[in-house]
Amino acid sequence: MSTADLTAQYYDLNEHDHPEGGSTQLGFWIYLMSDCLIFAMLFAAFGVLGANYAAGPGPKDLFELPLVAVNTAMLLFSSITYGFAMIEMQRGRVGGVKFWLVVTALFGAAFLSIEMYEFSHLIADGATPQRSAFLSSFFTLVGTHGLHVTFGLVWLGVLLVQLSQHGLIEANRRRLLCLSMFWHFLDLVWVGVFTFVYLMGTLR
Amino acid sequence: MSAAHTDSHGDAHHDDAPHFSIRDYATGFFASVVLTAIPFWLVMTGALGDKTLTALVIAGFAVVQVIVHMIYFLHMNTKSQGGWNFLALMFTVILVGIVLSGSLWVMYHLNHNMMPMPHSMNELP
Numbered sequence: 381m382s383t384a385d386l387t388a389q390y391y392d393l394n395e396h397d398h399p400e401g402g403s404t405q406l407g408f409w410i411y412l413m414s415d416c417l418i419f420a421m422l423f424a425a426f427g428v429l430g431a432n433y434a435a436g437p438g439p440k441d442l443f444e445l446p447l448v449a450v451n452t453a454m455l456l457f458s459s460i461t462y463g464f465a466m467i468e469m470q471r472g473r474v475g476g477v478k479f480w481l482v483v484t485a486l487f488g489a490a491f492l493s494i495e496m497y498e499f500s501h502l503i504a505d506g507a508t509p510q511r512s513a514f515l516s517s518f519f520t521l522v523g524t525h526g527l528h529v530t531f532g533l534v535w536l537g538v539l540l541v542q543l544s545q546h547g548l549i550e551a552n553r554r555r556l557l558c559l560s561m562f563w564h565f566l567d568l569v570w571v572g573v574f575t576f577v578y579l580m581g582t583l584r
Numbered sequence: 585m586s587a588a589h590t591d592s593h594g595d596a597h598h599d600d601a602p603h604f605s606i607r608d609y610a611t612g613f614f615a616s617v618v619l620t621a622i623p624f625w626l627v628m629t630g631a632l633g634d635k636t637l638t639a640l641v642i643a644g645f646a647v648v649q650v651i652v653h654m655i656y657f658l659h660m661n662t663k664s665q666g667g668w669n670f671l672a673l674m675f676t677v678i679l680v681g682i683v684l685s686g687s688l689w690v691m692y693h694l695n696h697n698m699m700p701m702p703h704s705m706n707e708l709p
Contacts, residue, residue: 406665406672413676420680424687449624456616459657463609470604564657568650574620575646579627583635 401554408558412565415528419569422524426517426577431584434512439581442507444498448578451494452570455529458487459567466560474548477556478540484563485536488529495526518577525573528566535559602659612656619649 387393461483468476499519502508509519539559542552623642625631632638654660654673662670 406668409665409669410672413672416676417679417683420683424684427684427688428691445624445628449620452620452624456613456620459616459653460609460613463604463613463657464606466604467606467609561658564653567657568653571620571646571649571653575623575642579623579642580639582627583639 404554422521426521429513429517432513436512437507443578443582452574454487454491455567455570458484462563469556488533608656615652619645
């Protein structure tokens with residue numbers, strides 16, 4: 381049997397044309413699922429270590445639920461405004477997409493600012509990550525989420541530039557779709573954070 | 585997409601992009617507001633009295649809200665990308681379940697079995 385025959389046996393030589401980006405959505409979804417596993421590990425670490433205060437401050441002394449509620453609202457608003465951007469994209473209006481992306485970015489920035497404010501207050505009060513296992517796992521979990529939001533904001537900014545330069549081309553639509561999944565996924569993770577970290581911590 | 589496209593690849597492009605409707609987003613948004621507000625209210629007022637009951641109820645609200653986000657914001661369904669999206673999701677849900685329940689279970693028992701002895705080190709002279 382010649383090499384050519386063998387090749388033909390094992391490989392699809394007449395592979396059909398794949399549309400560009402046809403599998404991007406699935407690939408990005410699988411990335412999000414792997415990200416989900418990272419957060420699952422961090423949630424598990426917090427679940428195990430969350431009650432080890434090392435005689436330091438606990439959730440009741442540290443968390444301000446009204447502030448967390450405002451933060452949650454910011455992220456939820458940013459989710460719905462991103463949805464409006466997707467609807468404008470569907471209508472083919474690049475101006476509308478850009479407008480709602482900017483609004484989303486503002487809500488995202490507000491979320492991050494509030495989180496930074498909270499963190500700085502905790503650290504000023506001596507509740508640093510080094511203080512106890514509870515605070516280490518708290519800062520790692522909430523910080524990782526905040527880092528994701530930060531990168532989401534960078535992505536939003538880059539997409540705004542790309543939209544300005546190229547308009548709603550097929551590649552930009554695909555990018556908008558991926559960022560949409562990323563952004564809504566972060567909101568979804570935040571549901572776990574405010575429920576299991578802030579609310580249940582305050583209950584303890 | 586050309587009409588001559590008869591192979592099994594190819595069609596997974598335009599047809600698979602989810603359809604976005606204001607109604608979906610509005611439904612998801614208002615459901616999320618309610619599902620967020622109730623747990624905060626329960627914890628901040630202590631309306632249920634019992635802490636374990638409150639914890640169980642807010643965990644229930646979180647699960648419902650995650651599903652709401654999946655359906656209305658992430659446009660999840662069992663058909664998108666030929667079902668691979670859903671399969672990946674189910675796989676992840678199972679892994680997350682194993683990681684979370686396994687860690688909590690094992691570490692709880694570890695803590696339990698390593699309770700400080702009555703005469704611990706700090707009491708030694």
